[in-house]
Amino acid sequence: MDNSGTLFPKLPLAEWIESFVDFLTDSLSVVFDSISAVLEFINENIVMLLEFVPPLLLIIIVALIAWWVVNWKLGLFALIGLGLINNLGYWPETIETSVLVIVSVAVSMIIGIPIGIWMSQKGAVQAVVTPILDFMQTMPAFVYLIPAVVFFSLGTVPGVVATIIFSMPPTVRLTNLGIRQVDEELIEASNAFGSSTGQRLGKVQIPLAMPTIMAGINQTIMLSLSMVVIASMVGAPGLGTVVYRAVTQVAIGPGFEGGLSLVILAMLFDRITQGANKN
Amino acid sequence: MSEIKVDRLTKIFGKRPKQAVKYLEENKSKDEILDLTGMTVGVNQASFEVDDGEVFVIMGLSGSGKSTLVRMLNRLIQPTSGDVWLGDENIAKMNKDQLRKVRREKMSMVFQNFALLPHKSILKNAEYGLEIQGIDKDEREKSAREALELVGLGGYMDKYPSELSGGMQQRVGLARALANDPDILLMDEAFSALDPLIRKDMQDELMDLQQRVHKTIIFITHDLDEALRIGDRIALMKDGSIVQIGTAEEILMDPANDYVERFVEDVDLAKVLTASHVMKRAETVTADRGPNVALRLMKENGVSTIYVVDKKHRLLGYVTADQAAAAAKKGQGLEDILTNDIPKVHPDTLLNDIFEPMAEDKAPLSVVDDTGKLVGIVVRGAIIGALAGNDEVLNGNGGEETNG
Numbered sequence: 001m002d003n004s005g006t007l008f009p010k011l012p013l014a015e016w017i018e019s020f021v022d023f024l025t026d027s028l029s030v031v032f033d034s035i036s037a038v039l040e041f042i043n044e045n046i047v048m049l050l051e052f053v054p055p056l057l058l059i060i061i062v063a064l065i066a067w068w069v070v071n072w073k074l075g076l077f078a079l080i081g082l083g084l085i086n087n088l089g090y091w092p093e094t095i096e097t098s099v100l101v102i103v104s105v106a107v108s109m110i111i112g113i114p115i116g117i118w119m120s121q122k123g124a125v126q127a128v129v130t131p132i133l134d135f136m137q138t139m140p141a142f143v144y145l146i147p148a149v150v151f152f153s154l155g156t157v158p159g160v161v162a163t164i165i166f167s168m169p170p171t172v173r174l175t176n177l178g179i180r181q182v183d184e185e186l187i188e189a190s191n192a193f194g195s196s197t198g199q200r201l202g203k204v205q206i207p208l209a210m211p212t213i214m215a216g217i218n219q220t221i222m223l224s225l226s227m228v229v230i231a232s233m234v235g236a237p238g239l240g241t242v243v244y245r246a247v248t249q250v251a252i253g254p255g256f257e258g259g260l261s262l263v264i265l266a267m268l269f270d271r272i273t274q275g276a277n278k279n
Numbered sequence: 280m281s282e283i284k285v286d287r288l289t290k291i292f293g294k295r296p297k298q299a300v301k302y303l304e305e306n307k308s309k310d311e312i313l314d315l316t317g318m319t320v321g322v323n324q325a326s327f328e329v330d331d332g333e334v335f336v337i338m339g340l341s342g343s344g345k346s347t348l349v350r351m352l353n354r355l356i357q358p359t360s361g362d363v364w365l366g367d368e369n370i371a372k373m374n375k376d377q378l379r380k381v382r383r384e385k386m387s388m389v390f391q392n393f394a395l396l397p398h399k400s401i402l403k404n405a406e407y408g409l410e411i412q413g414i415d416k417d418e419r420e421k422s423a424r425e426a427l428e429l430v431g432l433g434g435y436m437d438k439y440p441s442e443l444s445g446g447m448q449q450r451v452g453l454a455r456a457l458a459n460d461p462d463i464l465l466m467d468e469a470f471s472a473l474d475p476l477i478r479k480d481m482q483d484e485l486m487d488l489q490q491r492v493h494k495t496i497i498f499i500t501h502d503l504d505e506a507l508r509i510g511d512r513i514a515l516m517k518d519g520s521i522v523q524i525g526t527a528e529e530i531l532m533d534p535a536n537d538y539v540e541r542f543v544e545d546v547d548l549a550k551v552l553t554a555s556h557v558m559k560r561a562e563t564v565t566a567d568r569g570p571n572v573a574l575r576l577m578k579e580n581g582v583s584t585i586y587v588v589d590k591k592h593r594l595l596g597y598v599t600a601d602q603a604a605a606a607a608k609k610g611q612g613l614e615d616i617l618t619n620d621i622p623k624v625h626p627d628t629l630l631n632d633i634f635e636p637m638a639e640d641k642a643p644l645s646v647v648d649d650t651g652k653l654v655g656i657v658v659r660g661a662i663i664g665a666l667a668g669n670d671e672v673l674n675g676n677g678g679e680e681t682n683g
Contacts, residue, residue, distance in 0.1 A: 188355050189394035193408040193459070194383030203411070207398050 021147055032151045039103065039157045046099045055086045066268065070275035074268075081264035090239060090261045096156075097228050097238035097265065104160050104224045108168040109217060116175025116213070117201065126176065133169040141166045141230050149234050159227075159236025167223035174216025178209030214277035221273055225266045239265070282463065282495040283329045283352070288361035288371070290347050290519075293318025296359045309518045321347040323519040324361065334489060334496045336510030338503060344519035345499045349465050352497065353386050354378055365463075383412050387456035391468035393448040395440040401427065401451050402436040408459040419458075426458040427451070429488065446477040453485075457492065466498045470505065478502075482509050503542065507531075507551050515539055527551055547631075548666050554633060555626035557665045558646045558655030561586045566595055566614050570606040573598055573613060584642055586653055587617045594645055594653040596621060623647045626654055630662055637662070 025032070050058065059082040067075030085094050119126040144165050148158035182205050190200045206213075232240030239262050246255030291299040299318045302311070309320040322344040329335040339345045350356040352363055354370060363370040370381060387408060395404050402420065403410075405427050409419035427433060430450040440448055449469060456464055470478045486509055489496065500506050506513045507527040514524045515535075523535035531551055534540035563586045564573045573585050577600050585603075587595045596619035598606075606616045622636035623645045637644050643656040 183394070185390050185392055185394040186396065188350075189388070189390055190407075191355055192353055192382060192386075192388040192465075193411060193455075194379040194381075195411045196379070199411045203407075204396060208396075 021150055025150060035161075036152045036157045039107075039160050040155070043099055043103055043156050043160065046103070047096055050095045050099065051092060055091045059083060059086065062268070066272055066275075069272050074271050074275070078268055081268065085261045085264060088257050088261065090242060090258065093237070093239045093242055093258075094261060094265060096236075097225075097240065097262070100156065100160060100163065100228065100231065100236060100238055101221060101224045101269065104163040104167060104227075105217065105221050107160070107164050108171050108220050108224070111164075112168045112171035112216075112220070113175050113213065116172045116216075117179065117206070119172065119176040120179035120205070121197070121201075129172065133172055136165055137169045141227060142233075145230065145234050154235040156236050158234045159231030162234070163224045163227040163231055166227050167220045170219035170223065171213070171216040174219070175209065175213045178212025178216075179205045181212065182208045211277060214273070218270065218273045218277065221269050222266065225262065225269065228262065282331045282333075282365070283497070284362075284364040285325060285327050285352070286362040286364065287324040287326055288322060288348065288351055288363060289324050289359050290321035290344070290351060290356060291318050291359045292321050300360050320344075320519045321356075322351065322358075325514075325516075325519075325521050327514055327521065327524055329495055329497060331495055332493050334486075334498060334509055334511045336498045336500060336506040336513045337516060338500050338506040338510075338513055339516030340501055343516040345501075345516050346467055347519075348516070349467050349497060349499050352465060353382055353388060355388075383408065383459065385461055386463045386465060387459050387461040388465040388467065389449070389452045389456050389469045391472055393440070393445075393452045393472070395448055395451055395455075397440055399439075400436065401432065401438050401440070401443070404440065404451055405454045405458050407455055412459075422460070423454070423458045426454040429457060429491070430454045430484075444477075445473050446481060449473065449481065450484075453488075457494075462495060464494045464496045466496060468499050468501065471500065471502065478505070485509060503546060504550060507546065515542065528556075549631040550629055552630045552665055553626060554624050554628045554630070554644070554646045554657055555655070557630065557661040558626070558657045559661065561643075561645070561653055561656040563588045563592070563653060564598075564613065565590060566612075566617075568613065570598070570603040570611065570613055570616070573603045574600065574607065577603070586645065586656070587613050588653055591650075592653060593651040594623065594647050595619060597642060597645075618642075621645060624657070625649070630665065633657065633662065 053061075059079060062082060063075045063078040066078040082094075085091060115129060119129050141162065144162040145158065148162045152158040152161055179201075186204055186208070187200065190204045195203070228236075228238060228240040229243050230240070232238065232244045239258050242258030243255055243262070246252070246258060289300060289303060291303075293299060293316065295316070296318065299312050299316050299320065302315065303320065303323055307315070309323065312318060312320055325344075325348055327335070337345045337348060347356055351358045351361075352370065354373075358371050361371060365381065365385060368377070368381075370378065373381065396407065399407070402423055405423035406419045409422055414422075424433075424436065427436060430453050432447060432450050432454060435443065435447065440451065443451065449472075452469070470481045473481060482505060485496075498506075498509060510527060512524060512526055513530055514521045515530065516522065517538055523530055523539050525533075528551070530539060531543050531546060531548075534543055562576060562580050562582050564576055566587050566589055573587075577583065577585050583600045584597050586597050589595060595614070596617035598613055598617045602616045602618075603613075606613070621642065622639050624633055624636055624647070626646050626648060628646075633644060637657070637659065643658045645653055646655045646657060648654050
């Protein structure tokens with residue numbers, strides 16, 4: 001159906017957004033450039049550090065952590081799984097992907113947990129933030145790539161930024177939820193003894209919300225792993241690139257290898273963080 | 280001295296409470312206001328005073344507003360109107376800092392479901408109130424330990440709340456409240472979540488503890504027996520209003536209206552009335568008089584048993600007419616023949632606890648005060664009469680004149 005020339009002409013939403021983004025790039029380029037520089041610096045250094053360690057040593061360290069945090073079975077799984085990845089020749093990509101995930105999750109936590117706490121304290125903040133979170137989670141992840149590229153050009157940084165936007169909501173939501181779920185009587189008790197807001201949060205609400213907050217972080221990790229392939233479209237290196245290249249070339253074999261490596265990585269991240277949560 | 284004075288304290292739940300307060304002042308009922316404005320009256324102009332060291336019980340069924348009322352005293356719930364005077368300070372008008380100070384130093388609260396912090400040990404839980412005051416670790420640990428010893432939980436300091444039974448958890452709640460050394464304890468249905476036997480133990484212990492710590496206690500309950508057991512005075516609430524304030528006896532014997540009367544009609548009187556309610560005057564003779572004097576007194580008063588006391592009216596025992604007559608013939612003194620192994624009870628003993636000593640001896644039960652003085656005797660007929668609801672056997676309303 002053609003709407004042009006009718007009573008309600010098409011709103012120039014696309015134009016508005018574009019001019020808004022143009023305005024941002026022009027006026028805030030310093031900000032974006034410094035964010036870019038910081039993220040790139042952190043990312044590159046961690047990657048360099050991890051690539052400096054011999055793969056076998058790193059595999060053993062991860063296996064030991066898995067054993068210590070969860071059990072010997074997961075330790076064995078880490079040893080075999082990561083060994084397989086190394087054997088297939090995807091070790092550098094695995095490190096790049098892991099670092100992308102770790103940096104994204106760290107930033108998500110640094111931004112998301114305080115927002116979640118703030119939401120839990122003020123109904124008005126919750127009312128404003130909730131639809132923004134809905135937007136962040138349901139807007140197709142590809143769409144984030146466009147402004148990410150505009151603001152941060154190509155490479156790891158736009159990948160990290162798009163991943164953060166897509167994966168942060170569970171941390172925010174579950175921090176808020178966890179704090180709000182603390183038994184009303186405990187809040188009353190805390191207040192009745194004269195706690196300040198900070199004392200109530202720090203001594204009662206956040207410790208009791210911790211399992212829920214950890215579940216949110218776990219979700220954030222899983223979502224950021226699922227963003228890896230999409231992030232590779234803007235040039236973020238790692239296992240995503242392997243899979244993406246295989247898709248474009250219809251190469252089933254390498255596609256499966258890359259995908260399997262991602263699955264192994266995801267399972268390790270998931271089990272280790274869940275184990276840490278239980279402790 | 281009055282510790283807390285509550286003046287027309289009101290809570291309206293709804294959007295435009297001022298309108299509802301106006302209706303309340305025009306004596307409109309809770310239901311009328313709900314119809315007119317859609318707002319709920321939580322507490323309707325409650326006024327009372329609690330004395331220093333008193334156990335004041337606020338009693339009512341669920342929805343009567345008692346929990347709302349107690350929460351307005353420390354402003355966990357913000358009053359819509361009215362005042363709460365603590366000395367010459369009005370809690371209802373305090374700013375945040377003043378309020379926090381009162382909560383930290385003057386008033387502690389004990390909760391129905393204990394409200395212990397599951398992630399902290401018993402000791403840390405008891406320390407909580409002191410911890411947030413910023414008191415240093417050694418000192419707060421010392422106070423918390425003392426409070427836990429006081430409630431009999433000295434051996435459980437390193438355990439966690441989930442490892443303790445309900446009764447023990449509530450003792451921790453009590454210890455946490457006492458560790459701050461507050462003037463006032465607010466206890467919101469503190470024993471209601473416990474099973475009946477434990478609840479009774481806790482009531483006894485609370486009364487015991489009160490003898491030692493002497494706090495002003497405001498105790499909320501829906502259990503009339505509990506109110507009657509522990510309350511020095513009781514305020515009865517219905518639909519947000521206080522319908523009667525008085526001692527247990529005043530409420531039972533002189534209900535202010537039909538509601539209170541219906542409320543109290545099922546009360547087990549044996550758990551309310553005490554020996555002092557049903558005792559009557561005992562015929563006595565001092566020990567230095569002879570058996571002939573005793574016989575004569577018995578004859579004059581038409582009794583067959585007489586109580587022998589010393590000059591300070593302390594009970595020594597009793598003598599029957601037969602014993603006295605035999606002694607008179609042999610020339611013995613009263614002290615030689617009196618029966619001194621006799622059951623005694625305190626004036627405050629509940630009738631419920633009198634049945635057992637009563638069964639031990641055929642003679643009337645002697646009522647003896649703390650100094651050993653004989654203050655009266657209890658005969659079987661008076662107990663039965665009292666339990667049957669016969670006001671005439673109760674002291675102050677005349678009593679029967681037989682003895683033994």
